[in-house]
Amino acid sequence: MKKSKLLGSVGVVTAAALALVACGKSGNDNSGANDAKKFPAATPKKAAKQGGTVNVALESDTPFTGIFSDELQTVSSDSAAAAPGNESLFDTDDHYKINNKGAATMKLDRANKTVTITVKKGVKWADGKQVNAKDLEYPYEILANKKTQAQRYSSQLEEIEGMKEYHEGKANKISGIEMPDGENGRTIVIHFKEMKPGMYYSGNGYFREAAAPYHYLKDIPFNKLQSSDQIRKRPLTFGPFKVSKIVRGQSVTYVPNKYYWRGKPKLNKVTVQVVSPNSASQAIKSHKFDIAQVINSQWNQVKDTKSVNFVAQIPLSYNYLAFKVGKWDAKKGVNVMDKSSKMNNKSLRQAIAYGMNVAAVDKRYTQGLSFPVKTLIPAQFGDYHDSSVKGYSYNLKKANQILDKASYKKKGKWRVQPNGKPLKIKLLAMSGNSTQEPIIQNYIQQWHKLGLNVSLTGGRLTEANSFYDKVQNDDPSVDMFLAGWNLASEPSQASMYGETSPMNYSRFVTSKNNKLLDEMDSQKSFNHKYRVDKFHEWQQYMNDEAYVVPTSNAYTVTAVNNKITGFSTKPSQNNNGHQLWYQVGYAK
Template identity: 25%
Template sequence: MKKKLLKNKMICSLIIGILSLSFILVGCSSKKVDTSEKSKDKTLIYGSEFEDEKLNPILTTGYTTNLIFRGLMKFDKNNKPKCDIAKSYSKSKDGLTYEFKLRKDVKFHDGSNVKAEDVIFTVNSIKNEKVNSELRPEFKEIKSIKSTGDYELKIKLDKPFPALLDKMTLGIIPKHALEGKDINNAKFNQKPIGTGPYKVEEWKKGSSLTLSKFKDYYDKDKLGNIDRIVIKFIPDYNVRAMQLKTGEIDVAYLEPSQVEKFDKSDNVKVYKLDTADYRCFMYNMRKDIWKDVNVRKAFNYAVDRKAMVKGILLGYGKVAYSPIQFNEFNNEKVEKYTYDLEKANKLLDDAGFKKGSDGIRRKDGKEFSFTLTAPKTDEVRVKIANYLASQFKKLGVNVKVEALDWNAIEIDKCDAFVLGWGSPYDADDHTYKLFHSSQIEGGNNFGAYSNAKVDDLLEKARTTENKSERKNLYNEFQKELVSDPPFNFNVYLKALYGVNKRVTGIKEKILGHHGMGFLWNVEEWNIR
């Protein structure tokens, strides 16, 4: 019996010894994994709705260009321009001359210094009509731009242009890399050379864009510990949410319907930020059905915006009535369209669209019907389209909702479109380029809206130095949009971002279209 007990004790001791050794080995193995994971943890993975076609700030406004490029100025937490590559600037009393002095420690990603000639090349390329830049209207007031030294330059304007400093947040491109080349189709657009805190490491089209930290970034004191940013292109909002939940990505834009489950998450924090980003029903003025202003007014009265905020946005937004509602020049006293089906029906009756025995309106024997288009990867827009169609049906109008992929949409050819715009910057941004008739061909005036009074007000407002005069002009502009609506303004959104809690350093502010600006201080972020 004793021998048996002794034998059992020996066996137990052997087993304990083996288990102890196993724990030691596992412990060592865990440390190796932790080291590997720590290295991996310095990579931030961002789930993006869109993939930029080109990475060139003068061709289009991209979602990643601010990480790769920087301008003379940059927007601060209050969305006001302050010096960045520019060390200082001065402005003449008449507002027609600006002089900039550049920092001398700013390098492009290829190691060359950023000089005045690069800024001049950037601006002149935008103004060059051979370059397909959608930014040209933003710089049309510039009469000349010249260097007064390697790191000094002077800009002269035809007229005062108080929004100029905003425009000079534009990313600078290197003259030596693009001079004499076709900028529209240059290889640079796929492998750019910028000045930002991150440079392009690898671009897998249709999959991801990998950026790595630029070690010679001039403002390195502000750099966090993120070595790489991987931007994964995930247009499907459900897939983005799933990958955020599993930890495959660290940051993603969420839809209102997804917020509740993440609010209860231990690993994800939801940022609910105010934006200047509105959604609207765009009338395509090329279509005869929208020629009569009373028809457009009728549709404006047919929308219960409060119900949209509650039912579609789940409270994450506000009722919209103006394109500059979050701007210092907003006119709070402007007339607002209330929900009034009786008034809407009367306006359609007066416009000659009469209901038949089947309840459908017709004019000159032609049924009042049209197609409302929305991008199918945007849950909010699709819900807005379906809601609007149901509301307009109450008026006796037959509306077909068409939800398509973005690459299948040509906005200027749609009967109507659930459009989105909005800017938290100077009031000139997202007004002139959207509503001025000069922007119908080749610009962002997709609905072909043309109003001589609006044109005049926008021209004067963008070229008036006195702030109170500008406010009066933008007040009148907003009144005119009520009298002659180009859009049916519906709602302003909150930007809803899910972020893994290991990410820190995020600074909140009012964001722009599609939540643009959330990454505004990403170079300062850290990953625990």
């Protein structure tokens, strides 16, 4: 869950768990990781010819939800299905800093506390209509109107003047978003209560990086938007391709958007199709797809495949274990921690974390293409990443000592709570490829060695859509869950772990966490050293409290037909986390 990657500024949920939508250098020096380090970040540069069809594999053991809206999506499979048609307003450099090369320009005025966004003339929706100011403003209404039930609304957006009042239904428009040339102009000016250091970077969460076609959506009531045909069956985009056909939950076919502002894309057609992760290696070996992500546990099966280029990156993401310690109060728009929750004991959480043999699992099941991570801020964020965080490496002796000291005494086979009551812990984990079951059962076995009575929610791995539903709605049958974030490219943590963030799925709230999140995005944090210090302090705090424990990240390896050029994983060649599809084509 881009920090999303739950989505966008936040993140989307991955198949390892909740993939919004990262991680440090590999601690393993095994052959798999070394192989990946040799991989290029892009296909060889060649001149591309016009024409051709590219088939893309979307690896998922469940249908994609089919929400083709940047504001309403919460899962990475929807984001991937929508990618060829989607385009962010902004391009970035390789450090995720917004530049003016994209569909829109961004100007930040610290003195007047404004961000001015102007869409370029000639940037048109696939129906030929110019993207206008109202299209830039409308995403904020979609996110903030409670009737849409948008999961990606966050406290960061409440830095915009009038946003909170609109969200709470006290105002019928957002007073802080001005359209100086009217709705049909091309500029919006956003007035903020306070400017933030992250605003220079993509994925900052304070302003949106997508447009929504107001003329196309305006007649749909907000409470019907998510289920509407305009979102599910006939989405309208301004990217290089437009949707020509959707087979619900299974495939999307794209053809060129003849109004695309950068010119005609190279390809005639792009098809994105769901394939089971268990079939992925066979699909790659048989060249069924031109672009397919390698399932890391299947690397040895595919690494010798002919006529493909393997392109790799370490994505901005991580998998994690989280503990449910409260509930989301939808009326008040806050997370409410339950002090008496059985998982609201730091010693119990720390012991459970020490009971996970993550490094051994990564080595055995992913040929070293996955690797343990110790902190919630990945190494790609440079000096914001605190390499001194110790994390939780496998240590059953230490885990037992912690439990003994905290009075989790054994009664027979299992430990009981300090108050003497039985301790039963339900783990929610998502179904996935063929290695998911043995990996999860292995972790449960380690916890059993500690005398902890851990079992799967429902007695089995949970299908993806049901998994998200249980996590988001605080299902009482979930005490802890294994998930993953795809992160936004600006490292602020408020949208994932803030008191008013619906995506703080652990539901922990502390005054110390609130204080640190505020400080890392404060005026003082325009001073880089101050901001770095606060990020380090927060990582140490989160490591100690262990409400959310990072487990691993993995190289993302993609098998690309060796006749294709223009495919790249570099931030400057991607757009809001997705391939810039207009430049992909077949080499001449």
